[in-house]
Amino acid sequence: MSALAxxxxxxxxxxxxxxxxxxxxxxxxxGLAWIAxxxxxxxxxxxxxxxxxxxxxxxxxxxxxxxxxxxxTSNTVVLAPVFALKWGIGGMLAYSSACLGLxxxxxxxxxxxxxxxxxxxxxxxxxxxxxxxxxxxxLCISLLYGFAWLVTxxxxxxxxxxxxxxxxxxxxxxxxxxxxxxYTLFGGMYAVIGTDSIQSLIVLVGIVLVAVFVLREVPIAxxxxxxxxxxxxxxxxxxxxxxxxxxxxxxxxxxxxFHSNVWWCRALAMRDGVGxxxxxxxxxxxxxxxxVAGFLGLAAPALDVPVANPSAVGPLVAAHMLxxxxxxxVFVVVFCSIASSIDSLLAATSDLLIHDVSALREKAxxxxxxxxxxxxxxxxxxxxxxGAFLVSAPHWANLEEIxxxxxxxxxxxxxxxxxxxxGKRLNGQGAVLAMFFGSTVGVIVWFHHWxxxxxxxxxxxxxxxxxxxxFDPSEFSGLPDPAQETA
Amino acid sequence: MFRLAVLVLxxxxxxxxxxxxxGFALGDASPAEGHAVLRWSKxxxxxxxxxxxxDGARMVAGPHTSFFVSGLRPGAHRFRxxxxxxxxxxxxxxxxxxxxxTEPDWGKGWxxxxxxxxxxxxxxxxxxSGSRRPAWGEVA
Numbered sequence: 140m141s142a143l144a145x146x147x148x149x150x151x152x153x154x155x156x157x158x159x160x161x162x163x164x165x166x167x168x169x170g171l172a173w174i175a176x177x178x179x180x181x182x183x184x185x186x187x188x189x190x191x192x193x194x195x196x197x198x199x200x201x202x203x204x205x206x207x208x209x210x211x212t213s214n215t216v217v218l219a220p221v222f223a224l225k226w227g228i229g230g231m232l233a234y235s236s237a238c239l240g241l242x243x244x245x246x247x248x249x250x251x252x253x254x255x256x257x258x259x260x261x262x263x264x265x266x267x268x269x270x271x272x273x274x275x276x277x278l279c280i281s282l283l284y285g286f287a288w289l290v291t292x293x294x295x296x297x298x299x300x301x302x303x304x305x306x307x308x309x310x311x312x313x314x315x316x317x318x319x320x321x322y323t324l325f326g327g328m329y330a331v332i333g334t335d336s337i338q339s340l341i342v343l344v345g346i347v348l349v350a351v352f353v354l355r356e357v358p359i360a361x362x363x364x365x366x367x368x369x370x371x372x373x374x375x376x377x378x379x380x381x382x383x384x385x386x387x388x389x390x391x392x393x394x395x396x397f398h399s400n401v402w403w404c405r406a407l408a409m410r411d412g413v414g415x416x417x418x419x420x421x422x423x424x425x426x427x428x429x430x431v432a433g434f435l436g437l438a439a440p441a442l443d444v445p446v447a448n449p450s451a452v453g454p455l456v457a458a459h460m461l462x463x464x465x466x467x468x469v470f471v472v473v474f475c476s477i478a479s480s481i482d483s484l485l486a487a488t489s490d491l492l493i494h495d496v497s498a499l500r501e502k503a504x505x506x507x508x509x510x511x512x513x514x515x516x517x518x519x520x521x522x523x524x525x526g527a528f529l530v531s532a533p534h535w536a537n538l539e540e541i542x543x544x545x546x547x548x549x550x551x552x553x554x555x556x557x558x559x560x561x562g563k564r565l566n567g568q569g570a571v572l573a574m575f576f577g578s579t580v581g582v583i584v585w586f587h588h589w590x591x592x593x594x595x596x597x598x599x600x601x602x603x604x605x606x607x608x609x610f611d612p613s614e615f616s617g618l619p620d621p622a623q624e625t626a
Numbered sequence: 627m628f629r630l631a632v633l634v635l636x637x638x639x640x641x642x643x644x645x646x647x648x649g650f651a652l653g654d655a656s657p658a659e660g661h662a663v664l665r666w667s668k669x670x671x672x673x674x675x676x677x678x679x680x681d682g683a684r685m686v687a688g689p690h691t692s693f694f695v696s697g698l699r700p701g702a703h704r705f706r707x708x709x710x711x712x713x714x715x716x717x718x719x720x721x722x723x724x725x726x727x728t729e730p731d732w733g734k735g736w737x738x739x740x741x742x743x744x745x746x747x748x749x750x751x752x753x754x755s756g757s758r759r760p761a762w763g764e765v766a
Contacts, residue, residue, distance in 0.1 A: 225661050225696050243750065246757035253761045369685070370697025372660050379735025380659050386742020393749065440697060445688035452694075553749060561756025594738060598745045 155305040156458035156466035162304025165470050166311075170318035173478060176337070177322025177330035186509065195408055197332060202409045202417030205332045205483075207424040208339030209401060210241055212480035216342075216473055217295045218542070219429035220436030220453030222384075224446065227373030229381030231433030233388045238429075240392030241422035247397065248406035248414030250560050254618060256411075261403040261556075262495040267618045268559040270567035276574050278495050280552055281400060284545040285488040286530075288395075289481065289523065291542045293531040295450065296477045302451035303458055303470050312531045315474070319481040320524035324517050328408060331482045338479035343424070345472035349457050349465065350431045356460050357442065365441035373437060384590045387546065391593035394549030397556050401487040481527075489519040546593030547581015551600035558604050563615040569607030573600040650707045650720045653692070657728045661696035664705060664723070672709035672717050680704040680722070700729045 188194055197205070222230035255264055262281055266274025293312045300311035322330050366373050375381075396402050406414045435456040439446050444459045446452050454473055458466040493515045507515070551574045558565035581596025649667030656662065664677060668691055676687045677695075680703065686693050695705075707720040 224694070225659065227697055243753055246753060250757060250761055366697065369679075369683075372699050373697030378659075379730040379732050382735035382739040383742075386739060386746055389746060390742065390749075393746075440695075443684075443686055445686045445690050446694045447690040447692045449694045449696075557749065557752050557756065561752065561759065591738065594742045594745070597749075598741055601745055601748060 155303065156455075157304040157463065157470065159305045161467070162300060162306040162470065165304075165467065166300070166306070166314045166318075166474065169471070169474055169478075170314060173318055173322045173334055174325070176334055177324075177326035179326075180329040180333040181326030183329045194329075195410070197405075197409045197413065199413050199417055199420075201332055201336055202405070202413050203420040203424065204336035204339045205405060206241060206402075206418055206421035208335035208342065208476075208479035209405075209483040210237075210396075210421060210425050211339065211342050211428050211476050212292060215425070215428050216432050216476045217299060217450060217453060219432040220439075220456070221449050223373075223433035223436030224439055224449055224452045226378060226381050226384065227370075227437065228376050229378050230384065231430065231437065232376070233381050233384040234433060235426065235429045236385060236389040237392035237395075238422045238426045239389055240394075240396035241418050241425060243393065244396045244402055244406075245415040245418040245422075247560060248402075248409070248418050249412075251403060251406045252409070252411060252414055254560070255407065258407055259404070259494045260490050261398060261400045262491055264403075264618075265556070265559065265570070266495070268615065269555065269565075269570040273555070273567045273570040273574070274495070276571055277398070277552060277555075278491065280548045280574065280578065281398060281491055282488065284395070284399065284549050285401075285484055285491070286523075286526070287541060287545045289484050289488070289527040290530045292477050292481050292484070293527045294534065294541075296474070297531065297534065298448065298450045299454045299473045300470070302448065302455055303466055303473075308534055309532055312528060315477055315481065316524050316528045316531075319478055319485060320520055323482045323485045324520050327516075328404070328486055331486045332408070334482060335479050338475040339424075341475045342428075342472050342479070345468050345475075346428055346431050348468060349461070349472070350434070352461050352465065353435070353438070353457065357438065362438050362441040366437070370440045373440065380590070383588070383594070387543075387590050387592070387594040390550050390553070390597045391543065391546045394546070394551075394553050394593055394597065398549050398552040399487065400491050401483050404487050404490055485520050485523055488523055489516050492516075492519040492523075540589045543589045543592055544582070544585055547583075547585055547596030548578045550581055550593035550595075550597035551575075551577025553597050554601040554604040558608065562608070564608040564612040565604055566607075566611065566613035566615070569604060569611065572607065573603040576600070576603060650723050652723065652725055655725065657726060658730050659696075660698040660700070660727045661694070662725050663692055663694050664707075665692045666707055666720075667691065669709050669718065671711055673712050674710040674714075676708040676710065678706045678708060682706075695725075698725070698727045700727045702726050 183194075186194075219231065219234045222234040224230075226233070251258075251264070258264060262274055262278045265277040293316050296315035297308040297310075297312035300306045300315075301308045322334060326333070363374070372378065402418075406418075409417060432453050435453040438444075438460075439452050439456045442456065442460065444452070444456050446455060454469045457469045461468065493512055554577075555565065555570040555573050559570065577596045577600025580599045581592040584595045585592035649665065651665055653663040653665045666675065674687055674689060675691070677685045677693055679685055685695070685705070703725045704722040705725070706722050709717040709719075711717050
């Protein structure tokens, strides 16, 4: 299976844009700054609500910034150029369709806030709405997806930092993960949202600067002419593979956002009425990023950039064209975009571990105190970081294939989530059946075509939800108060 | 041992060597999508490698030992690897390596596009119509 083949590595020390020392200095400089900000913002977190959902008082500006920053991730900066390099213009468009995930989460955010004003996690909703079995299966899907995302971002950090400056892969992974673990540990959700706002600003300004400089250096007409002559298929808007990847990527984006606690905990952290506007604005802010990043991948063959590893093509092209300044710019953009997502994921996944895994285990016993919960949260953040580092260390597969392995899983969760939030007719058995068979078929398909798992997983799950509601409908009466469920 | 001898011979004589002896081979090839990785082994005394296409035009140059090629139309594509020393002199030249890109399956592409389109449309309709209805079980 190609997903298990080792990624082609760049030769150590060969052809790097930045000196090794610069890479180390930039990593340490930004790392220490994020940790200091985490400690500073962490002082605001007095209670568990402060630590996990930032006091449920996040406004529109911060809400938009944190949603945009979290969605601008290694997936965007690193994988959008890979899609463009492999599949051309059609691939770039397929990748950009992921913005619809954020856009359509806007109405969901409002409903989540209404149904669970004192809730904490997506799994908590599924458990209360569909019962323990569905909650357990959904928790497994969430944890698998969260961990796959965490690992791909840690890997992306290592790959890109090595390609730009020659910092050994394992160091890049270690520093990126350690920095994020440390500031999330100190500041919780306050630190995550605070650093996200700065990181999103840096990433957006950086991407705009890269685009302006690249277009000044190389005219689009020249790139088009060279591609038409040497790599004509990259100029195709429609290819069979991009036709399949378009809706797969769109549905993967839906599944990622709709099911993940990263987005649910933000919806619960925002003030009433803020969520829909913040998510819609964040989608618009995000949209140009994969297009600019994808353009870099498209430009690589026209500019004779020696791409040894497709995963590093975007940063390599920018740095190749813009020299040392471009190298620094891209280094900072990538470091910020990866950090802004890893911290969110650490916080949201540790939420799942302490609220949902513990809730299932200890329901019959005395509930843990707030101090115990905070201690457990910190421990789970450290363990998640350590786990991500250990799994990323061997550098064992292609980023996009690992990430899209979870496509079938998250896609299968979309129909039950929608049926649960907006309807009364789907019961727990139907939800379990849809998620189980959707995930299974999606993962099997992934082994044959990694870019089809989400599409098939969603379609199978959707069909089962429709059939189950038709032949075994039920009438759900309402959720208990989430605060009583966890307390 | 034989491979080493061939490489040493090639370094000193600058003759064409069989592609497999330079370790010049395809990796992670996707014939239906028109992309592949070209890989080769590091050769002593060579500082820079170049990949040439069938017309002899240089596609890429650098110190790396692999190159990702994409955007190729269906048909046979041939590549040749050149090794250059510090002075830019040609040290060796591999034989041609062939990569055959197959015709893509348009029927499968359009069918799955249709499945994806219908699924997405149903999801959006469920979302929009559901969000207009009043929320059930709202906590007071």
